[in-house]
Amino acid sequence: MHPALQSLKARFAELDDLRRTVSVLHWDMSTHMPQDGTGSRGRMIAAVEKIAHEKLIEPAVGELLETASGLPAATLAAEDRAFLRLAQRQFARASKIPPAFKAEFLHHMTETYDVWVHARKANDFNAVAPFLEKTVMYSRAVSDYFNSGETAWVHPMDPHIEDADPGMTTAGLRTLFAALRRELVPLVKELSSREQPRTDFLSRVYSKPRQMEFLNWLARHLGYDFNRGRQDLTYHPFMTKLGAGDVRITTRVDETNLCDGLFSTIHESGHAFYELGIAPGLEGTILGYGVSAGIHESQSRLWENLVGRSREFWTYFYPHLQAHFADALQDVSLDEFHRGINRVQPSLIRTEADEVTYNLHVMIRFDLEAQLLEGSLKAKDLPAAWNDRYESDLGVRPASDAQGCLQDVHWFYGSVGGMFQGYTIGNLFSAQCFDAALKAHPDIPEAISRGDFSTLHAWLKENIYRHGSSLFPQELIRQLTGQDLSPAPFLAYLGRKYS
Amino acid sequence: MHPALQSLKARFAELDDLRRTVSVLHWDMSTHMPQDGTGSRGRMIAAVEKIAHEKLIEPAVGELLETASGLPAATLAAEDRAFLRLAQRQFARASKIPPAFKAEFLHHMTETYDVWVHARKANDFNAVAPFLEKTVMYSRAVSDYFNSGETAWVHPMDPHIEDADPGMTTAGLRTLFAALRRELVPLVKELSSREQPRTDFLSRVYSKPRQMEFLNWLARHLGYDFNRGRQDLTYHPFMTKLGAGDVRITTRVDETNLCDGLFSTIHESGHAFYELGIAPGLEGTILGYGVSAGIHESQSRLWENLVGRSREFWTYFYPHLQAHFADALQDVSLDEFHRGINRVQPSLIRTEADEVTYNLHVMIRFDLEAQLLEGSLKAKDLPAAWNDRYESDLGVRPASDAQGCLQDVHWFYGSVGGMFQGYTIGNLFSAQCFDAALKAHPDIPEAISRGDFSTLHAWLKENIYRHGSSLFPQELIRQLTGQDLSPAPFLAYLGRKYS
Numbered sequence: 001m002h003p004a005l006q007s008l009k010a011r012f013a014e015l016d017d018l019r020r021t022v023s024v025l026h027w028d029m030s031t032h033m034p035q036d037g038t039g040s041r042g043r044m045i046a047a048v049e050k051i052a053h054e055k056l057i058e059p060a061v062g063e064l065l066e067t068a069s070g071l072p073a074a075t076l077a078a079e080d081r082a083f084l085r086l087a088q089r090q091f092a093r094a095s096k097i098p099p100a101f102k103a104e105f106l107h108h109m110t111e112t113y114d115v116w117v118h119a120r121k122a123n124d125f126n127a128v129a130p131f132l133e134k135t136v137m138y139s140r141a142v143s144d145y146f147n148s149g150e151t152a153w154v155h156p157m158d159p160h161i162e163d164a165d166p167g168m169t170t171a172g173l174r175t176l177f178a179a180l181r182r183e184l185v186p187l188v189k190e191l192s193s194r195e196q197p198r199t200d201f202l203s204r205v206y207s208k209p210r211q212m213e214f215l216n217w218l219a220r221h222l223g224y225d226f227n228r229g230r231q232d233l234t235y236h237p238f239m240t241k242l243g244a245g246d247v248r249i250t251t252r253v254d255e256t257n258l259c260d261g262l263f264s265t266i267h268e269s270g271h272a273f274y275e276l277g278i279a280p281g282l283e284g285t286i287l288g289y290g291v292s293a294g295i296h297e298s299q300s301r302l303w304e305n306l307v308g309r310s311r312e313f314w315t316y317f318y319p320h321l322q323a324h325f326a327d328a329l330q331d332v333s334l335d336e337f338h339r340g341i342n343r344v345q346p347s348l349i350r351t352e353a354d355e356v357t358y359n360l361h362v363m364i365r366f367d368l369e370a371q372l373l374e375g376s377l378k379a380k381d382l383p384a385a386w387n388d389r390y391e392s393d394l395g396v397r398p399a400s401d402a403q404g405c406l407q408d409v410h411w412f413y414g415s416v417g418g419m420f421q422g423y424t425i426g427n428l429f430s431a432q433c434f435d436a437a438l439k440a441h442p443d444i445p446e447a448i449s450r451g452d453f454s455t456l457h458a459w460l461k462e463n464i465y466r467h468g469s470s471l472f473p474q475e476l477i478r479q480l481t482g483q484d485l486s487p488a489p490f491l492a493y494l495g496r497k498y499s
Numbered sequence: 500m501h502p503a504l505q506s507l508k509a510r511f512a513e514l515d516d517l518r519r520t521v522s523v524l525h526w527d528m529s530t531h532m533p534q535d536g537t538g539s540r541g542r543m544i545a546a547v548e549k550i551a552h553e554k555l556i557e558p559a560v561g562e563l564l565e566t567a568s569g570l571p572a573a574t575l576a577a578e579d580r581a582f583l584r585l586a587q588r589q590f591a592r593a594s595k596i597p598p599a600f601k602a603e604f605l606h607h608m609t610e611t612y613d614v615w616v617h618a619r620k621a622n623d624f625n626a627v628a629p630f631l632e633k634t635v636m637y638s639r640a641v642s643d644y645f646n647s648g649e650t651a652w653v654h655p656m657d658p659h660i661e662d663a664d665p666g667m668t669t670a671g672l673r674t675l676f677a678a679l680r681r682e683l684v685p686l687v688k689e690l691s692s693r694e695q696p697r698t699d700f701l702s703r704v705y706s707k708p709r710q711m712e713f714l715n716w717l718a719r720h721l722g723y724d725f726n727r728g729r730q731d732l733t734y735h736p737f738m739t740k741l742g743a744g745d746v747r748i749t750t751r752v753d754e755t756n757l758c759d760g761l762f763s764t765i766h767e768s769g770h771a772f773y774e775l776g777i778a779p780g781l782e783g784t785i786l787g788y789g790v791s792a793g794i795h796e797s798q799s800r801l802w803e804n805l806v807g808r809s810r811e812f813w814t815y816f817y818p819h820l821q822a823h824f825a826d827a828l829q830d831v832s833l834d835e836f837h838r839g840i841n842r843v844q845p846s847l848i849r850t851e852a853d854e855v856t857y858n859l860h861v862m863i864r865f866d867l868e869a870q871l872l873e874g875s876l877k878a879k880d881l882p883a884a885w886n887d888r889y890e891s892d893l894g895v896r897p898a899s900d901a902q903g904c905l906q907d908v909h910w911f912y913g914s915v916g917g918m919f920q921g922y923t924i925g926n927l928f929s930a931q932c933f934d935a936a937l938k939a940h941p942d943i944p945e946a947i948s949r950g951d952f953s954t955l956h957a958w959l960k961e962n963i964y965r966h967g968s969s970l971f972p973q974e975l976i977r978q979l980t981g982q983d984l985s986p987a988p989f990l991a992y993l994g995r996k997y998s
Contacts, residue, residue: 017546020539021520028523032531035726036744040519040783044742047516051550227534243543245535284539 004067005080011061012087012286018052023240027248029110031232042110050103057095065091079281082470086286093163096145105138109413116412117235123402125383132411133379136372139415143373156373160418164293165425167474170370173421177363180424180487188346188356188394191498197339203256204328211253214324215265218317219249222303223453224269228276236409237264237351239271239300244283247275258325259341259352263304270303271296273457277465291469294485295476297426298433299464305355305427306434306493307456312449314338344498346394348403350423356494357394359427364389365408365420373417425473431490432481433464503566504579510560511586511785517551522739526747528609530731541609549602555593564590578780581969585785592662595644604637608912615911616734622901624882631910632878635871638914642872655872659917663792664924666973669869672920676862679923679986687845687855687893690997696838702755703827710752713823714764717816718748721802722952723768727775735908736763736850738770738799743782746774757824758840758851762803769802770795772956776964790968793984794975796925797932798963804854804926805933805992806955811948813837843997845893847902849922855993856893858926863888864907864919872916924972930989931980932963 001009025045033041055061065088073081112131119128139160146152146159153159155170162168212233219231227245234250241247249268253261274290282288290296307313314321318337322329329337344354350361368385371377377385386405391397398404406412410419437459438444444456463480477485500508524544532540554560564587572580611630618627638659645651645658652658654669661667711732718730726744733749740746748767752760773789781787789795806812813820817836821828828836843853849860867884870876876884885904890896897903905911909918936958937943943955962979976984 013542014546017539017543018550021524021543021547024527024543025520025523028527032729032731033741034729034745034747037727037742038744040516040742040745043512043783044516044520044523047513048520048547051517228536230531230533232531242532243536243539245537246533246539248533284542 001080002068002071004064005071005076005084008061008064008068008087009083009285011055011064012083012090013284015052015056016284016286016288018048018055020242022048022052023242027240027242027250029113030234030236030238031250038110038114042107042114045110046103046107049106050099053094053097053102054099056091057099061091062095079287079470082287083285086469089166090286093146093151096151097142098145101138101141101145105142108134108138113409113413116406116409120235120402120406123400123406125401125406128406128412129380129382132382132416135411136379136416139417140373140375142415143417155370157370157417160373160415161421162418164418164422166292166472168294168421168425173366173425176428176485176487177359177366177424180359180428180491181363183487183491184356184359187494187498188344188360191344191356192346196345197343198336199340199343201329201332201337202258202340204258205255206253206258206325206328208253208255210324211258211261214321215251215253215261217320218262219265219269221317221451222266222269223457224249224272225276229272231265231268237268239268239275241275241289244278244280244288247272257352258328262341263308264351266308267300267304270300273303273460274299274465277457277461278468279466282468282470287468287470289469291467291471291476292425292473293422294425294429295464295473297422298429299426299460301423301426302430302434302460306430307448307453309342309355310445310448311338312445314341315449316451342497346396348390348396348398349407351407355427356498359424360393362420362424364393365410366424369411369416369419425485428485428487428490429477431493432477432483432486433460434493435489436463436480500579501567501570503563504570504575504583507560507563507567507586508582508784510554510563511582511589512783514551514555515783515785515787517547517554519741521547521551522741526739526741526749528612529733529735529737530749537609537613541606541613544609545602545606548605549598552593552596552601553598555590556598560590561594578786578969581786582784585968588665589785592645592650595650596641597644600637600640600644604641607633607637612908612912615905615908619734619901619905622899622905624900624905627905627911628879628881631881631915634910635878635915638916639872639874641914642916654869656869656916659872659914660920661917663917663921665791665971667793667920667924672865672924675927675984675986676858676865676923679858679927679990680862682986682990683855683858686993686997687843687859690843690855691845695844696842697835698839698842700828700831700836701757701839703757704754705752705757705824705827707752707754709823710757710760713820714750714752714760716819717761718764718768720816720950721765721768722956723748723771724775728771730764730767736767738767738774740774740788743777743779743787746771756851757827761840762807763850765807766799766803769799772802772959773798773964776956776960777967778965781965781967781969786967786969788968790966790970790975791924791972792921793924793928794963794972796921797928798925798959800922800925801929801933801959805929806947806952808841808854809944809947810837811944813840814948815950841996845895847889847895847897848906850906854926855997858923859892861919861923863892864909865923868910868915868918924984927984927986927989928976930992931976931982931985932959933992934988935962935979 022045025041029041068084069088112135115128115131119125140156143153143156143159151159157170161170216231220226229247229249231249231251233252235252237250237252239247239249249272251261251264251268274296278288314334314337318334342354344356346357347353350358353361368377368389372379382405383401387397437456440459441455447455467476471479474484521544524540528540567583568587611634614627614630618624639655642652642655642658650658656669660669715730719725728746728748730748730750732751734751736749736751738746738748748771750760750763750767773795777787813833813836817833841853843855845856846852849857852860867876871878881904882900886896936955939958940954946954966975970978973983
C-alpha cells in the first residue's frame with residue numbers, strides 16, 4: 001500500500017476511535033447519566049470533538065490527500081477509492097469550520113439538551129427558547145461558512161442537508177415533497193372519513209417492566225444479537241454504533257401506549273441491522289457506517305412499517321404479545337390488533353404517526369427549520385407557527401408545546417436545518433427497497449408469517465448493509481432499483497395497503 | 500491571573516476532560532458493554548489516553564511551567580501553588596514515558612482485562628498467563644524509564660508506588676508492614692482459636708434483585724446522592740468520578756454471600772463521599788480528586804469497617820435488613836449478625852477478609868508483585884507462589900486460581916507493582932482518622948446508632964475531602980493527626996474490638 005494511503009488510513013482510524021468515544025459519552029448521557037452529570041459531560045464531549053476536528057483538518061491530512069489523489073485509480077482497490085473519496089469529503093467539509101466555533105457549538109448543544117429534557121417534562125418552551133435561538137444562530141453561521149467556492153449554496157439549509165443526505169438540496173426536496181403532498185392530502189382525507197377501527201386496547205395499562213421484557217424478546221427474535229448490543233431506555237430513542245461488535249438500541253415505554261415501545265424497538269432494530277451488517281473489511285474505517293440519514297431511515301422504516309405493521313408480521317407475533325399481556329389483550333383479535341395499529345388519523349406526535357400522515361409531520365418541520373435558518377421565523381415564535389401548521393396541514397392543534405414543538409430532540413441536540421428530510425427520504429426509499437426485495441424473493445411475506453427473517457436479512461445485507469458508506473445514496477438507490485428516489489412506489493404501497 | 504498560569508489551567512482542564520472521558524469508557528466497559536464490544540473499546544481507550552499523554556508532555560507545557568514556577572510564591576493563591584506543584588509533578592512524570600509505549604501498554608491492558616474476565620469465570624490461569632507476562636514486561640519498562648535523575652529508584656517498584664502513593668517507597672513500606680505483621684500474626688492465631696460465632700445465615704439464599712434493592716436503599720441512607728451518581732453491577736467493584744456531579748459506584752452481588760454486596764456498597768460509597776466532598780473550587784481541575792490510593796482507601800475502609808462493621812451501625816440497619824430478608828434472617832439476632840460479620844478467620848478472598856487478616860492478604864500481593872518486577876518470580880509460576888504464600892501466611896490453600904491469583908482485577912487492568920500497598924496504608928490511616936473524628940465528636944457512635952451520619956460526614960468533609968489533591972498524603976496525615984502514618988492506632992482499634 002502507498003505510504004500516503006497507509007498514513008491516511010491510520011489517521012482516519014484514530015478519528016473513528018474519537019468519534020465512537022463521543023458516541024459513548026452521548027449514549028451514556030442519554031441513558032444512564034445521573035442528573036447532575038450534565039455540565040461536565042458537555043465539556044467532555046466538546047473537548048473530544050474539538051480534538052477530532054483539529055486532527056481532521058491538520059495541513060498534513062490535506063497534503064496526504066493530495067498525494068493520494070494523484071495515485072492512478074487503476075492501482076487502487078475499489079475500497080481504497082471509496083475511502084479516499086469519503087476522506088476527501090470529510091476533510092474538505094470540516095476545513096470550512098473553525099475548531100473554536102465547533103467546540104463552542106457542541107458545548108451549547110449539550111447544555112441545550114439538558115434544558116430540553118426538563119423543558120419537555122415541564123411543558124416549558126420559554127425555558128429552552130433562548131437556547132434554541134442560539135442554536136439557530138450557530139446553525140446559520142455554519143451555513144455561512146459553506147457559502148463560497150464549491151460549497152456555495154442556493155438556500156442556507158443546503159449545507160446542512162448535504163451533511164446528512166449527500167446529493168440532496170432544499171430545492172430538490174421541495175419539489176419531491178410537493179409531489180408527495182399532492183397525493184397524501186386527499187388520501188388522508190379519504191381514509192379519515194372511513195369507519196375507524198377500534199384502538200381502545202392500545203391505551204390500556206401495560207406495565208413498563210413487562211413491556212421491556214417483551215421488547216427485549218422481540219428485538220432478539222427479529223435477529224438483534226445481544227452479544228453485539230443492548231437495549232436501554234431513553235427520552236428519544238436512537239441507535240448508536242460504538243464498535244463493530246457494539247451497536248446499541250434505545251427505546252421508550254409508556255404505560256398507556258403500547259405502540260410507542262413496540263415500534264421504537266422495531267425501528268431502532270432496523271437501524272442496528274444496517275450497522276451490524278456492514279462488511280467486516282470496512283469496520284473500523286470511515287466507510288464502516290450507514291451512508292446517510294435517508295438511507296439509514298429507509299432501513300428502520302422498512303422494519304418498522306413494511307415489515308412491522310404487516311399482517312404477516314403479527315400473524316406470527318400477535319399470539320406471543322397476547323400471551324404476554326393476557327389481561328389487556330384477551331378480547332382483541334389479530335384482525336382487530338392489526339387494523340388498530342394501522343389506523344390512519346391525523347395526530348400530534350410524529351413518532352407515533354401512521355404511515356400515511358407521517359410525511360406531513362416531516363414536511364412541517366422541514367419548512368419550519370428552513371424558515372428559522374432564513375430568519376423569516378424567530379425561535380420565540382416557533383410554538384405559534386408550529387401549532388398553526390398542525391392545524392392547517394393535519395387539522396389538529398397541540399394543546400401544549402410538549403405535544404408540539406418540544407416533542408423531537410433534533411433541534412435541541414444538533415443543528416436547526418437538515419434534521420428531518422431524511423425521514424421522508426427514508427419512507428420513500430423503504431418502499432422502493434422492499435419492492436426490490438420482494439421481486440427477488442416473493443416468498444418473504446410468507447416467511448415473515450412464520451417469524452423467519454433470514455431471507456430478508458440476507459438480501460438487505462447483500463444489497464444495502466455491506467456497502468457501508470462506500471456507495472453514496474444516489475449510487476446505492478440506482479444500483480438497487482435502476483431508478484432515482486421516487487414517491488411512486490411508496491404511494492403504490494399505501495394504495496395497496498389501504499384499498 | 501498571570502497568563503502562563505491561566506494557560507496552564509486551561510490545558511490541564513482539557514486534560515481532565517480527557518481523563519474523565521477515559522473513565523466513562525472504562526465504566527461502560529466494566530458494567531454495560533456487550534460482550535463483543537471489547538476490541539474496539541481497547542482501541543478507543545488507547546487513542547484517548549495517547550492524545551492526553553501527548554498533550555501533557557508538549558514542550559509548551561514545560562515552558563509554561565517554567566515561567567509559572569518563576570512567579571513569586573507570595574503573589575499566588577494557596578490553591579494556585581498547589582495546582583502548580585501537582586501540574587509540575589504530572590508533567591515531569593509523564594515526560595518519562597514515550598507516548599507510543601503508553602498507547603501500546605494501554606491497549607494491552609484492555610485486551611488483558613477481557614481475557615481475565617473470561618479466565619476468572621473459567622478458572623483458567625493459562626489463558627491469561629501470557630498477557631500477565633507481557634504486563635510484567637511493560638511494568639518493568641515503566642520502572643526503567645524512571646531510573647535516572649531525580650526519579651532514580653532503589654527498587655523497581657518504587658516508581659509505581661510513588662505514582663499511587665506519593666512519598667512512599669518499597670523499603671519504607673516493608674519496614675511498616677513488618678511491624679504490623681509482627682502484631683497481626685499472633686492476633687490471628689489467638690482469635691482463630693476462640694469459639695467461632697455462627698455465620699451459617701450469611702450464605703443462605705438472598706435473591707440478587709432483592710439485594711440490589713437493599714443496596715441502593717443503603718447507599719442512599721448512608722448519604723450517597725443518586726442525583727450525583729448511580730450504582731451498577733460489575734465483576735470487581737470500583738468507584739469512578741466522571742464529573743463533579745457524576746461520581747458512580749459499582750457493586751457485585753452473590754446469591755449465597757450476603758456480605759459481598761453489603762460491604763462492597765459501603766466501601767465504594769466511602770470512596771464516593773470523598774470525591775463528592777471536594778471543595779467546589781477545585782472541581783474540574785487536577786486538584787479535584789482524592790490525593791492517593793492510600794488516603795482514598797482510608798475513607799472507603801473507614802466507612803466499610805470502623806463504621807460499617809460497628810455494633811452501632813447495625814443497631815440501626817439490622818432491623819431494616821432483617822425486614823427486607825425476613826425469611827433468611829428471622830432466626831438471627833442483632834448480636835449474632837454483628838458477631839457473624841466480624842468473625843475472624845483466615846480465608847482465600849481479600850475483599851471478603853475480616854479486618855484482622857485483611858492486611859496479610861495485602862502483604863502477600865505486595866511481596867509477589869515486587870518479585871514479579873524484580874524478575875525473581877515468573878508470571879507462569881504465580882499460581883504456585885500465590886498458593887504457597889497463602890498456605891504459609893494464612894494456613895489456607897486455594898483449590899482453584901479463581902479463588903487464588905485470578906481474584907483481583909489489579910494486575911489484569913493496570914500495572915504489576917504499586918497496586919496493593921494502598922489498601923494497608925488505608926487501613927492504618929482509617930483508624931488514625933476515625934480516632935481524630937471521635938476526639939472532636941465523641942457522640943458520633945451514638946448518632947450512627949440512630950442512622951445519623953451528619954456529624955461524621957461534616958467532619959470528614961472539612962478535614963479530608965475538601966482538600967482534594969491540594970495536600971499530599973503525608974501533609975494531610977500530619978495536619979490531621981500531628982503524626983506520621985502509624986500502625987499503632989489500627990492495632991489498638993483491633994485490640995479494643997476483639998478484646
